[in-house]
Each structure stands twice: as C-alpha cells, then as structure tokens.
Amino acid sequence: MSTINQSIKRTALDRKMDRIRDLEEAGKLGTKMTNRTMRKLLSNKLAVAGAVLFVVICILCFGAPLFTKYSPTTIDLRARMAEPGGVHLLGADQMGRDIWARMLYGGRISIIVGLGSALGAALIGVSLGMFVGYKGGWLDSIILKISDVFLSFPQMVLIIIIVALVGQKLENMILIFILTGWPSMYRMARSKVLSLKEEEFVQALRAFGISDLKIAFKHMLPNCVGPIVVNITLSTAMFILQEASLSVLGYGVPQEIATWGNIINVITNAGVIRYDWLGYWWMWLPCAVMLILFVLAINFIGDGLRDASDPTQIG
C-alpha cells in the first residue's frame, strides 16, 4: 500500500512494524477470546519458566522417596565426605549423610516454612486489614499502633530476640515468621480497603444495609486478590531466604533437621565462614543453587502475576 518516507533511517522497530502491518492487512491478526490475565501470564516467558521450575522442585521435594533411596538423617561413617558420583549421587556430608536426600527432604521443610509462614501472615494480616480497616474506630487505631511497633524493628533484630526467647524449634520458626510478617500484609490490605471504601459500589452496599462482615469479605476481598497473591508469593521467597540467613547466624531451624539453610550452613560456624570447608563444594553448592533457583522461580511467578493482575498496564 503506502511506502514509508525514504529519508528517515529504518530501524529494527520499523521492520517489526512492517511485519505487523502486513499481517494485519492479510487479516491474520484477530482478537483472542481467552482470559486476559491468563493470556498475559502465559505470554510472560519468565513467569511460565518460573512456574515450571516451581512445580519441578516441589515434585522433587514432596515426592522425595521416589527420587532417592537414602534418608536425610541416616549417618554412615564410612561415607564421610564422599565425593559425588559414587553411590551417593551428590556425595555425602561430614557425617556421611546423603546430600541429595538431604536437599530433597530439606526442601520440604524450607518450602513448608516459607509458604506456611506467608499464608499464615496473609491470613492474619489480610483478615485484620479487611475487617478492622473497613470498620475503623478504636480497634483499627490500636491494631495500627501494634503494627507500627512491629514495623519499627529491623525484622532480623526482632526475629533474633524472639528466637532467643522461645527457643529454636521448627513450629516456633513458623510462628515467629507469621508474627513478624503479618504487619506488612495488614498495612497492604488496609490501604487497599481504605481506597475501596470510597468506591461507589461499597457506598451502595452500605446503603442497602448489607452487614459489614459481608461487605468486607464478600465484596471487597475479591477486589484485593491480585495484590494479596503477589504479596504471598514474594513473602514466601523472603521467608525462605530469612530461614537460610538465620541458620547461618545460628538462630534458625534446629541443626539436626535438614533444611536448605542448615545444609548450606556447613560453610559457616556461628556466622563466621569456615574457609577450609569451601573446598567441599558438593556439600553446600548444589543446595545453594537449588535454593536460589526456587526463590528465583517464585519471584518470576510473583512478578508475572503482578503484571498480569494490574489492569492499568497495556500489553
């Protein structure tokens, strides 16, 4: 049809535009009828890759007995420091425990700690934010103050003090993460509710005399699902990282339970690097890679969800 002005230099973008124009003129571009959020999520290659990685690692960890015949806690002194490639796929640690088995079983604990804490924190934070934030009044200001107190601490400082207080136990770990994690969820939900409160549909529901509880959870909650889900995924990643950091400082899940943090922890002693141990790479590096991949996968998913659930973004 038309020719572009020749005097302007043609760029890669121009060629791309030409291609789209030709396809359009040939009538090959049509409107797709699938769900917009799904379509955007699927067209985000990183999010898809993240989801695949997430599923693979979860299957490996939760189906651990299918992928290894060893137990993560069986000590075999003859296999101490065994190098990878022998009977032990990824070698064994200083007590002769199979690294591959420890990684898989440890992953279970790490994932449960991360996901469980994030879900717990979301449950408390979001329900408080939704209902109390919507009702307002003295209860709201008290909870706001309490969350202020929590948020005034650098999280690590707070966690360390509480761990020292209640002792290092797996259940305690999850409870502590929930305790330190709910305030930010609460703040997020509350600010969302405060803006939704001004929307006309909420005003209308109130005028109809619908109960506050019903307005908050049945009508407002579905409007906040996007940010909540994004927040849960990103918090899961954060808690997994924190579990690992705490292990290094000696405040994490008890040493005898295999978690990703505890496995990697062989290279440090109470926070100080044991340089002579770095050489036994199979004892910490594969697990570190698995941890990083898992956190990366969650971040990819969370990011994709954020983009897809944001209706203001075109694309």
Add this chain to the structure above:
Amino acid sequence: MLNYIIRKLLSMIPMLLIITFLIYVGVELMPGDVIDFLIPMDQLAEMTPEEVAAFKAAKGLDGPMIVRYFNWLRDICRGDLGYSLQNNMPVGELMLQKLPATIELSLAALIISTVLGIFLGVISALHKGGLADNLLTVAGMIGVAIPQFLFGVFCIIIFCLNLKWFPVGQRGSGGLLDELHHLFLPAFVLGIAMTAGVMRYSRSSMLDSMNRDYVKTARAKGLPEWKVNLLHGFRVACTPVMVLIGFRLPMLISGSIVIENIFQWPGVGRWFTDAVKTQNTPIIMSVGLFMVLLVLLSSLLVDILTAVLDPRVKLS
C-alpha cells in the same frame, strides 16, 4: 516544618517506651539464668547462694523486673547505658567503638545501592523492552533471589580468594585507601539486594512518569531529550523512589547483622548477635534501642524528604 519535626519527635517517645519495655520483658523471659553465662561453671558450683546474691546485687540483677526497667530507663536518660555483664565495660563506650564501623558500612551500602539502583533503573526504563532492559530485569531478579550471606561467600571466593583483589574480611586500619579497600566488598554485598529493589522500583516509577502528559508538554516546548528525561521524567519519578529507600533502611540494618558476621566486620550487628547468645541484657537493650531509633528517625527523614521533593505534600 520545624513544628512538624518537633511534633513527630515527641510522638516517638511513647513508641520508644513501649518498644524498649517489650524488649526488656523479652530479654528477661529468655530461658536460662544470666549467671550461667557470667561465671564459669566450676566456679559457680563452689559459690554459696549468698555469694551469688551478692554478685547479682553488684551487677544490678536483683529486684523486680519493672524496677530494673525503670532504673535502666533513668540511667539512659542520664546518658548511662549500663555495663556489659561480661567484662564490666561501660556499654556506651563499647557502643562508640562499634558504631563507626556499622555506620560506615551501612552508609556505603546505602550510597552504592541508591546511585547504582537509580541509574540502572532509569537506563532500563528509557530502553524499555530492549536488550539492556531485559538483562537488567533478570539480573535484578537474581540479585533478590540470592541470600545475602551466599552472595557474600561467592564474592569472597571469587574476589578475595581467587582474584585476590580484596582482603578477606576485617576492617581497614591504615589510611583512607586501605579503609576503602576493606569496605568496598562488604558494602557492595550488603547493598546488592537493596540495589535490585531500588532498580526495579526506579524503572516502574520512571516508566509511569514518562507516560504522563507533562513529559509530552516538555517535548512540545522543544526541550532536548536529556532535559525531558531528567528534569521532567526523572524529577517526578524520584520522589517515590526516595520513599522506598527510606522504608528499606531497616532491611539494610537487618542485612548488616548477617554481613558483619560473614565479613568479620567489628560493628554493632555482630556485637548484637554475640550479646543475644550470652544474654547480655544491657547490650541487647542498647542495640535494640539504637536500631529502633534509627528506623523511626529514617521514617521521619522520609516524610521531610517527600515534602521537600513534592510541593503538593504538606506536612501536618
């Protein structure tokens, strides 16, 4: 403005009281008797209960908790942070020894992450969808996904042990150059997670700003692109980025606890973890107070900064 700052500072006092009391209760409730950490086991076995009581009295460990809390509070107001239970050194003095190292490290990390994060974020936004943008986005995600201590370990293996560019751990002690030489790697590692966060946020903030009408107005005025990007696009985008940085300061402090341990940096963070292990109440209390104060002050700083950067914001 001054009015606002004073009012804000006054409103921090009840908050600080609540928080310090909570820490105090927490530390008191910790399992085990402090005595066990203070006197070697065999010595303790030989002491009579009277001797132990006398020892406790000398250290200020007797009396009901609430009294001890208010005693501590009174001393704080006089500038007396108490004595380390371990070696009887005044905590204030020890604090002054440890503080410069931590401030130096955090400040360097803050500067690195702010400058690098904003710069890369803006570059990414201006080349949206291009190769640089995609690479930086993935790099940023990896930066957030690596636990800080592991990143520290990797950096030590690569830059200290193999390439031997930087010394392993410890703080420099001779001249500015040596100090910087020791400082760079821990500060970089500490700042990396924050850098990634700032970068992503700068990118989206910049993209948002560049889509606004005033950017089009600026172009319609005939301004050159760098002025459009910098004076109009970036100038508006930087307010929310500053707010983010302010709110992430606690994260930086949390990180410094880990990094100071990994790099054997003689700062407050390492001192704190050691103190928690030995239940050294005066130190835990002082450090807790200091950290909380730092967080509250930084949020005040964020308020002031927003008001300065955005004329629409009124402090009230």
Add this chain to the structure above:
Amino acid sequence: MTEKRNDDVVLSVKDLHVNFYTNQRCNKVLRGVSFDIRRGRTLCVVGESGCGKSVTANSILRLLPDLSRIESGSITYYKEDGTEVRLDQLEKNGREMRALRGKDIAIIFQDPMTALNPVYTVGYQIREIIKEHKPGLSRAQLKKESIEDLGDMGIPAPEIRDGEYPHQFSGGMRQRAMIAMGMSCEPKILLADEPTTALDVTISAQIFDLMNNLKAEHGTAIMMITHNMGVVAEMADEVAVMYMGNIVEYGKVEDVFANPTHPYTKALLASIPVLGKGKNQQLEPIRGVTPDPFNRPKGCQFCPRCDYASFVCKTEMPDEEWVTEGHYTRCFNYRKVMADGK
C-alpha cells in the same frame, strides 16, 4: 486536492497516514488526511473520540508515541522567510524539530492538571520554554517575561502566581497558564487539543475570548480540536469533520453549516440542541455504533450508519470531491444529501 497555494497558508497536511502498533496489532488511525491551516484563522477539527483528531495534532509536532509512525503523506510548514519545512521528514526529537516546537508551533493539551509538571512552579515552566528558544536572557529578564505572559492571559496578581505550583491554581487558571506557556514565544501556529473539555462553560468562554484575541493581535493560526459542535460554531473560520481517520467534510464554517454535504456532518448537526427552541425539539442521535478500528467496514467508513448509503459505498471509499471553492466532502451521494436540505 488541486487548490492553488494561498500565501496565507502556514501549514499544509496532505494525505497523511498514521498507524499505531500497540498490542501486536496495527491500527490505521489516520487514513489520508489533508487540510491547510491559515494565518489569522481558526480551523476546528471536530469528531467523536477515537476518530484521530488528537493524533493529527500530535503528528504535526511529531509527538506521537513510540509504537506509532507516519506511514505516508506530508506535513509542510511554510516559514515566514518563504522556506518550506517537511515536518514529517525531520528526526522525531531531533534538533530541527525541537527548534520549531514551542517557538513556531505550540500546543495546548486537554487537561491542564496533568499537562503541567506538579513539582515546578508555573513561572519556572514558562521560563523553561523562553530560555530554550531565546538563549542569553538574564534571570531577571526571564522572570519579567514570565510574569508579563501570565498577566497578558488575565491572571490576577501574576507576580505572586508566578511562584506558585500548578496545584495551587484553579482549572481555568491552569489552562490560562498553559496558554501563556504556549504563547510565550509568539508561535505562528497554536494547536489546541480540546482546551476547554475539562473546564466549565463560563471559564471556557473566557478561554475562547483569549484565543480570539491572540488570533486578532498576533495573526496566530489556530487549529482547534473539539468534539463540541457548539464550540465550532463559536470559534471556527474553517471546519474539518473527522470520522474514523478521515476528514469527511472540510470547508468554511458558513458553507458547512448551511450546506452539510456529508451524512455524518448532517447527523452531527441534527444531534445538537439549539438554544431557544425549547425542550421539545427533536434531537436525532446517530444510529448504530462506531465500528471497531480493527474490523473496519470495507468501503466508506460511515456506510453502516448512513441513511444515504448506496451499493458503491459498501465496497469503495469515496475520494475528496470539491463541492464549491474551498469546500470538499467524501461522499458519493453528496448531491442527494445537499438536495435534502438541513
């Protein structure tokens, strides 16, 4: 179009095609648009939202978004010294284009709240454009000019207003500041993209007075974009009616209003209430809906909604046809439309 070039013409757009490439689709927004802008006259471009009015204005200043481009056609600016500049061939944000922006051709946007940068004072934003095009002025001179410009636009206490931020201005005052900014370098052409849509009626009347004064005093050529036929009647010397990326009728406002030759123009005129006719007047909305830009009718874009459509309309787009001197239409059946009268 075979009209001899008039000396008064300052900007001439010929057969302009613009495509948008968002969402991996190609949207042909402008499909051959031609018109002239003349010194000391106002051209009103009228049409419903999405018809390409704003895109036309933005193409002239080359302010189109990244994922769009001028496919073909020409935009020629006739400088006072007689030279011609092909705006469509200049580099988008290049030096030559920038030299013209703000100095020779200025634009006023629809919403003065978002078009002014919230973090700078109004005075600074006016001085910014003066500084760019008249380098070498001292601070004091610049300040004097910006205050004068604000005062000229009827803003009271301009010395104080100069140091205030946009959020401290009311909507009407903001638009005045916007016009002050646009007029600060005395441009030859002022493009106004729905300048009063965000304002109430009395304020917009004041803004129109202001623009008419500028036209009378400086001989500024004005291209005014609107969707309001009332504004056209009040402001226009010439009018261009746009529909789905084409100018379907163009001419002097008297001619077009007296003898609408395109069914769309006619329908538009029939759909506005006339003051004084009482509340029982018969208003006729245009039947049907605007077609999806990705699924356009094959022939005349208005065909599916047109009462005069004939067989040929379904398959072919009518060309521009001269009705009288300076009045053209894009309709095969314009004689029938005319014969029907108003």
